[in-house]
Amino acid sequence: MPHTENWAPYVPDDKAPWDLRRVVHLHRRAGFAGTWDELQRDLRDGPGASIDRILAGKTSTHAPAEFAATADLLSTSALASGDINRLKAWWFYRMIFTPDPLGEKLTLMWHDHFATANSKVQDAALMWRQNDALRQHARGRFDAILNASLREPALLFYLDAQTNRKGRANENLARELMELFTLGVGNYSEADVKDAARALTGWTVEDGQFTKVLAQHDSGEKAILGQTGKWTAQNLIDMLLRHPATAQRIAVKLCRLFFGERAIDPEAVRDLGSDLREHDLDVGRTVEKILRSRLFFADANIATRVSGPAEFIAGTVRALGLFDPAPSTLALADWSARMGQDLFDPPNVGGWPSGRAWVHTRSLIARSNFATALMAGRDAGLPSPYNPASLPGSCGLGTGQADLLTFYHRLLFGTDPTESARSRLNGVSGSRLVAVLLSSPEGQLG
Amino acid sequence: MLTRRTFLQSSTLLALTPTVPLFLARSAKAAADKNGRVLVVVQLDGGNDALNTAVPIGNPAYEKLRPRLRIEKKDLVKLSDTVGLHPSLKPFDKLIEAGQLATMVGVGYPNPNRSHFESMAIWNTASLNPDAGDYGWIGRALDPKAATAYAIGNAAPRALRGRRTVAVTMNRLEDVTLSNPDALNGAVEATQAEDLQAFVRRQAVDARTTADRLTKLAATEGPAYPSTTLGEHLKLTARLLKADLGARVFYTQQGGFDTHASQRFVHTNLLNEFSRAVSAFFEDLQSAKLAERVTLLAFSEFGRTIRENDSAGTDHGTAGVSFLVGPAVRGGVHGTMPSLTDLAAGEPKMTTDFRRIYASVLTNWLDLPAADVLKGTFEPLQLFRS
Numbered sequence: 001m002p003h004t005e006n007w008a009p010y011v012p013d014d015k016a017p018w019d020l021r022r023v024v025h026l027h028r029r030a031g032f033a034g035t036w037d038e039l040q041r042d043l044r045d046g047p048g049a050s051i052d053r054i055l056a057g058k059t060s061t062h063a064p065a066e067f068a069a070t071a072d073l074l075s076t077s078a079l080a081s082g083d084i085n086r087l088k089a090w091w092f093y094r095m096i097f098t099p100d101p102l103g104e105k106l107t108l109m110w111h112d113h114f115a116t117a118n119s120k121v122q123d124a125a126l127m128w129r130q131n132d133a134l135r136q137h138a139r140g141r142f143d144a145i146l147n148a149s150l151r152e153p154a155l156l157f158y159l160d161a162q163t164n165r166k167g168r169a170n171e172n173l174a175r176e177l178m179e180l181f182t183l184g185v186g187n188y189s190e191a192d193v194k195d196a197a198r199a200l201t202g203w204t205v206e207d208g209q210f211t212k213v214l215a216q217h218d219s220g221e222k223a224i225l226g227q228t229g230k231w232t233a234q235n236l237i238d239m240l241l242r243h244p245a246t247a248q249r250i251a252v253k254l255c256r257l258f259f260g261e262r263a264i265d266p267e268a269v270r271d272l273g274s275d276l277r278e279h280d281l282d283v284g285r286t287v288e289k290i291l292r293s294r295l296f297f298a299d300a301n302i303a304t305r306v307s308g309p310a311e312f313i314a315g316t317v318r319a320l321g322l323f324d325p326a327p328s329t330l331a332l333a334d335w336s337a338r339m340g341q342d343l344f345d346p347p348n349v350g351g352w353p354s355g356r357a358w359v360h361t362r363s364l365i366a367r368s369n370f371a372t373a374l375m376a377g378r379d380a381g382l383p384s385p386y387n388p389a390s391l392p393g394s395c396g397l398g399t400g401q402a403d404l405l406t407f408y409h410r411l412l413f414g415t416d417p418t419e420s421a422r423s424r425l426n427g428v429s430g431s432r433l434v435a436v437l438l439s440s441p442e443g444q445l446g
Numbered sequence: 447m448l449t450r451r452t453f454l455q456s457s458t459l460l461a462l463t464p465t466v467p468l469f470l471a472r473s474a475k476a477a478a479d480k481n482g483r484v485l486v487v488v489q490l491d492g493g494n495d496a497l498n499t500a501v502p503i504g505n506p507a508y509e510k511l512r513p514r515l516r517i518e519k520k521d522l523v524k525l526s527d528t529v530g531l532h533p534s535l536k537p538f539d540k541l542i543e544a545g546q547l548a549t550m551v552g553v554g555y556p557n558p559n560r561s562h563f564e565s566m567a568i569w570n571t572a573s574l575n576p577d578a579g580d581y582g583w584i585g586r587a588l589d590p591k592a593a594t595a596y597a598i599g600n601a602a603p604r605a606l607r608g609r610r611t612v613a614v615t616m617n618r619l620e621d622v623t624l625s626n627p628d629a630l631n632g633a634v635e636a637t638q639a640e641d642l643q644a645f646v647r648r649q650a651v652d653a654r655t656t657a658d659r660l661t662k663l664a665a666t667e668g669p670a671y672p673s674t675t676l677g678e679h680l681k682l683t684a685r686l687l688k689a690d691l692g693a694r695v696f697y698t699q700q701g702g703f704d705t706h707a708s709q710r711f712v713h714t715n716l717l718n719e720f721s722r723a724v725s726a727f728f729e730d731l732q733s734a735k736l737a738e739r740v741t742l743l744a745f746s747e748f749g750r751t752i753r754e755n756d757s758a759g760t761d762h763g764t765a766g767v768s769f770l771v772g773p774a775v776r777g778g779v780h781g782t783m784p785s786l787t788d789l790a791a792g793e794p795k796m797t798t799d800f801r802r803i804y805a806s807v808l809t810n811w812l813d814l815p816a817a818d819v820l821k822g823t824f825e826p827l828q829l830f831r832s
Contacts, residue, residue, distance in 0.1 A: 119601070119602070159579070160577065160578055160579035163577060163578060163579065170577065170579060172579050260642070261641070261642045262641070303643075304642055306642070306646070338621055340614075347611075347612040347613060347614075348607070348608060348609055348610055348611065348612070349609065350592075350609065350610050353592070353612065356642070356645060359645070359646050359649045360649060360653075360691075361622070361649070361652055361653040361656045361657075361689070361691060362614075362621060362622055362653075362691065364630065364649055364650055364653035365621070365622055365623070365624055365630070365653050365656075365657050366621065368624055368625075368626070368629045368630040368653075369620070369624060369625045369626075369629075371629055372624075372625045372626040372629050373625065379625075428628075432626075432628065432629075435626060435629045436628070436629055438629075439629045439630050439650075440650075441643055441646040441647045441649075441650050442643070444646050445642065445643065445646065
């Protein structure tokens, strides 16, 4: 009931000090891992200023001045070639070089939520359009995100909107809209789906554009969620937005992005849902509330979340400072697919199975092979092998084996290696040491 | 103690909700694959010429229809008094002798469609009128468990597409072997044994073990596979089976069957590639003691015109031939060879609806409810030994 207590703001104290561990945690969750200089800066400046910067999209110290122009150039040429792989590479460029990693993380979350697969859509331009719309609305109010998404030709085509016509309903869009995008299972009936499909008739794509075709629309009476009327698609959308289950579902989604396993209890999630509902489903406001909360920085939430493949890859590249030269983003996209996350191609409309489902033999092997490839340079499109001494050396730190272990452990995990870790890794040195840390079980958690 | 496979199954639940009631986790464990049975599907793309694959013996119509392309009785691999297989299927001798090859003849569906795309869509969705959005039969079958199916090749065919089914596309052994075996070894600490960390650690140990096993397997001289595409794909499939990744369905394709011209040579090679790869596959599985768990289904989207054309080839036809291979299979010829004289629009009428094959595989092999998947009841063929 007193939800303000659940979501009380984080104030550093003895039990939860503002230390390197929490700075690393903040950057891993609200972005794709921090570089050494970003971490040191935020350690000095404290949580308030650090989160301000992240929310404002100004946290990266390695965003080139011409980032926007370069990104546009990359997407334009990807679309000119029609090659979806180049679009995947473009997105990795964005994740690594953007001044606003939080924006990219949220876009990734929405891509998973409004899952649409190019293997069916077969149109890079439409996939880009959808991605662009998700990015634009990523921090907005959910009604803006939902309305925009449901007008994206890629999504409509993916869910067969164009075959949903008066007298010949295709329930795909209606079902996934209610089950996945808004209410969630158990909050509607099959009869609701049928009539929702009728409401959505005529809501379609023509000539690659979203169109409402009146002639295909079933304008009869429909009974949806206990309300009867000649509902249109827009009426349906508004109804779904008002339903309390939608706010709850979005709250769960956001908690899954920012909280680890068992790091938050259902009551707190419910509170967040109610808060969302009271504030027009404002996603950005809720994200801020989460990032500034005591719960977010609690011990239970640190290193208890499995990093997804794109997060793992972009995070590793950023943390190791591989900006110039950067690894081949085409190769990075391919590695991500091998780890189980092929961008623009989720396995089905439910998105990617996440959490522990990211961790299995094939994906762990891919993560380990990726770390090895990054160190060797070749299989990641880098001109030379990784020199583990250069990063600590450039910060004026030692480069002997013990120093390297300390440095990379702090960089990647925010903590010092334990004595047992030191003795176990005694014989491991150089870039092999970095590869081992990256592929360790701890390295999969962020 | 939960095995890795059941853990993986229950981990899907863990991923979906913050806390999972114990009974749900337990029922996921109970639903774990009965005896770990596996289905391997080989889709022959292009329309395999059924008439020269399962050849009628003692039917005078055959010689008249195929003056240049006919196969002499003496060259056939005899299955029965009335049916013989193309000589390129001779590598199946041992399987036939052991009763592990089932040949289903006259397979098709009502109102046959002779478009590659549309007919293959019908086979892939098990729907005679597939909508653009219809999911695949295997996708639908695996949906209740949101299971994983492996497509060995470059793309996952529609048959694997489901609402929640995950189709993983693989074509490289490198994806399951470690380029640096030591890398996965390190930093495995006996920490405070936090639940998630312990899980990841166990998976890492498993991954390491599997990768090592596969690397050793790759290095040892197993049964020789033909170095053809299908051979490579089935070799990889066998390796993945040995790695015990927990997948129930593997799907691969062999292309090139659209023999509109100069069919004799091409078809001979195709069937040769097919039979050598499939028999090497089962030999491999036998030596790994995995064969009992595997059944392979091979099919094509249609047969070809019974009358050869002027280019010594054949065009798109109707009723086709399918194969089911494995120790669990009831060998022999199943179904009736279609008449070569009582035709519909110049081509044979089918004698077995393909959905009866699917029904048999779903019900008698994979233990999955066929009626839901096939959206109707089809009497399963008796393709498996009891």
